[in-house]
Amino acid sequence: xxxxxxxxxxxxxxxxxxxxxxxxxxxxxxxxxxxxxxxxxxxxxxxxxxxxxxxxxxxxxxxxxxxxxxxxxxxxxxxxxxxxxxxxxxxxxxxxxxxxxxxxxxxxxxxxxxxxxxxxxxxxxxxxxxxxxxxxxxxxxxxxxxxxxxxxxxxxxxxxxxxxxxxxxxxxxxxxxxxxxxxxxxxxxxxxxxxxxxxxxxxxxxxxxxxxxxxxxxxxxxxxxxxxxxxxxxxxxxxxxxxxxxxxxxxxxxxxxxxxxxxxxxxxxxxxxxxxxxxxxxxxxxxxxxxxxxxxxxxxxxxxxxxxxxxxxxxxxxxxxxxxxxxxxxxxxxxxxxxxxxxxxxxxxxxxxxxxxxxxxxxxxxxxxxxxxxxxxxxxxxxxxxxxxxxxxxxxxxx
Numbered sequence: 550x551x552x553x554x555x556x557x558x559x560x561x562x563x564x565x566x567x568x569x570x571x572x573x574x575x576x577x578x579x580x581x582x583x584x585x586x587x588x589x590x591x592x593x594x595x596x597x598x599x600x601x602x603x604x605x606x607x608x609x610x611x612x613x614x615x616x617x618x619x620x621x622x623x624x625x626x627x628x629x630x631x632x633x634x635x636x637x638x639x640x641x642x643x644x645x646x647x648x649x650x651x652x653x654x655x656x657x658x659x660x661x662x663x664x665x666x667x668x669x670x671x672x673x674x675x676x677x678x679x680x681x682x683x684x685x686x687x688x689x690x691x692x693x694x695x696x697x698x699x700x701x702x703x704x705x706x707x708x709x710x711x712x713x714x715x716x717x718x719x720x721x722x723x724x725x726x727x728x729x730x731x732x733x734x735x736x737x738x739x740x741x742x743x744x745x746x747x748x749x750x751x752x753x754x755x756x757x758x759x760x761x762x763x764x765x766x767x768x769x770x771x772x773x774x775x776x777x778x779x780x781x782x783x784x785x786x787x788x789x790x791x792x793x794x795x796x797x798x799x800x801x802x803x804x805x806x807x808x809x810x811x812x813x814x815x816x817x818x819x820x821x822x823x824x825x826x827x828x829x830x831x832x833x834x835x836x837x838x839x840x841x842x843x844x845x846x847x848x849x850x851x852x853x854x855x856x857x858x859x860x861x862x863x864x865x866x867x868x869x870x871x872x873x874x875x876x877x878x879x880x881x882x883x884x885x886x887x888x889x890x891x892x893x894x895x896x897x898x899x900x901x902x903x904x905x906x907x908x909x910x911x912x913x914x915x916x917x918x919x920x921x922x923x924x925x926x927x928x929x930x931x932x933x934x935x936x937x938x939x940x941x942x943x944x945x946x947x948x
Contacts, residue, residue: 557707557720558914560700561923564609569931574939581623584751588942590621595633600626602640606938610926611906611919612668612694614937618643619690627675627687629778640691644669644874645769645887646945647693652887657880659936664698665880666912668903670873673782674898677866679805680859683904684869692906698879704914711819715861720908720918722901723840725756727833732758734826735784744768744777748892750875754910757894762874765891778872785895789868792834794840795820796841802867806853811843860902869898871905877912 555587577587579601586606593600600624607615618640620626629637647669651662671691674684712720729749736745736758745760752759768774791798796817797809811817821834844852844863852858873896875887896905907919926934 556705556737556915557712557717557893558704558917559707559920560704560917562610562694562700562918563924563926565607565854565926565931567608569926570606570608572741572935574935575606579621582621584619584621589617591639593633593639595635598633600632600636602636604942605892606645606934607692609921611692611767611921613665613700614934615695616647616693616938616941617690618693619686620688622688625675626689626691627684627689628673628782629671629689629775630782631688634772634779637778639777641769643945644691645766647941648769648887649651649913650767650941650944651695651880652885654882656940657882661699661931662695662880663882664701666696666701666875667736667880667886668692668696668873668875668906668909670694670871670909672869672871672906674865674869674904675867676802677869679866680853680863681856682742682865682869682896683871683902683907694906696911701879701911704911704917707918712744715857717902718861719901720916721756721808722896722898723837724897724899725900727830727837728756728895728897729758730827730830730833731788731897732760735788736760736914738784740780741777744774745893752892752894752910754894755914756908756910756916756917757873757896760893760895762891762893765889766874766876767885773940776807781872781895785897786868795824795834796838805866806849807846808844808864808866811841814838861900864899865901871896871908873905875907875910876937877910878931879912 556766567585577588577589579587579590581601584605585608588604589841590601590603593602603621605617605619607617618633626632632942639870650656650676651667657663669691672684674682675687732748744763748761762768764771794800796811797808798812803809817838818835821831824831853863873894874891876886876891909917911917
């Protein structure tokens with residue numbers, strides 16, 4: 550393992566010209582949204598509601614093979630709790646089939662997946678509409694990302710002296726430092742221990758709370774898994790409300806272009822020590838307290854005018870987090886990826902406008918920032934990607 554602790558790395562990924570999506574394979578419009586790269590829209594019926602979910606190729610990819618399963622209803626459904634249980638089950642069933650697909654030795658050889666890396670992730674940041682956020686498209690979407698060896702070899706360190714204070718703050722959110730403590734407290738509940746166990750020493754990353762998924766990739770096929778992700782969202786939101794109230798005395802979503810004023814420092818500290826969390830978590834929240842300051846309406850408006858300050862000084866409007874799944878191993882011949890140990894990362898955000906598909910860890914790199922739209926994918930390369938997507942689509946619809 551490379552000694553990369555606390556370093557930041559970058560990986561440049563090219564974009565895709567819009568005209569490439571004129572291929573017949575992508576000519577499947579959604580019923581309620583206009584999107585490029587649509588492979589198929591699924592209508593999922595349950596006794597509670599009807600959801601629309603689209604399998605699509607991304608126009609602005611984060612990786613070599615970047616598929617997404619996106620909610621494409623007329624109404625924005627942003628969190629896992631906005632979708633029916635059956636819908637989440639179907640989304641993660643397709644995600645499992647994706648892992649099965651890349652585990653196939655024939656597929657690995659045909660598409661050059663040897664020594665590659667899969668990373669599946671979704672974000673939540675529904676309410677930040679008055680500044681940049683890590684979820685520009687607010688509809689729920691699960692990224693199915695795969696990086697080939699050639700691409701991974703292009704990861705480069707970001708030199709400390711060549712990154713501004715504001716850019717570093719965008720990448721390394723102040724909440725990264727307390728995420729582990731908060732989720733160590735939260736996931737100690739018996740309902741979570743069925744699926745997850747703490748595993749910070751097994752994965753070299755510092756921006757997220759990391760847990761081993763006990764049932765591996767096959768947990769995606771367990772109907773109770775979708776239920777536990779919903780429970781997790783509710784518990785994360787409750788924790789956010791507890792902490793927000795301790796800092797501001799409020800627990801509602803502020804109006805656009807406003808943030809709740811901070812309470813007096815002494816009152817904030819007193820409130821923090823009343824929270825139902827461990828001493829470590831409370832100590833870290835006290836440290837965060839010294840990091841923050843309020844903005845008057847006039848200050849907010851002044852800061853909001855310049856993008857670099859807006860991203861670094863104005864907090865996100867409400868709860869923001871990402872949840873990702875990965876094996877922390879590269880694809881190796883003779884070792885089916887679907888049988889690898891699987892981990893879950895949870896990362897909270899307070900300021901960062903960079904989502905979980907653009908801040909991730911690789912087995913040898915604890916934090917890599919994906920920089921999209923660096924050049925463009927060649928037409929021949931896009932045709933190879935399309936062949937991969939076509940075969941995956943055909944495979945899941947044979948089953």
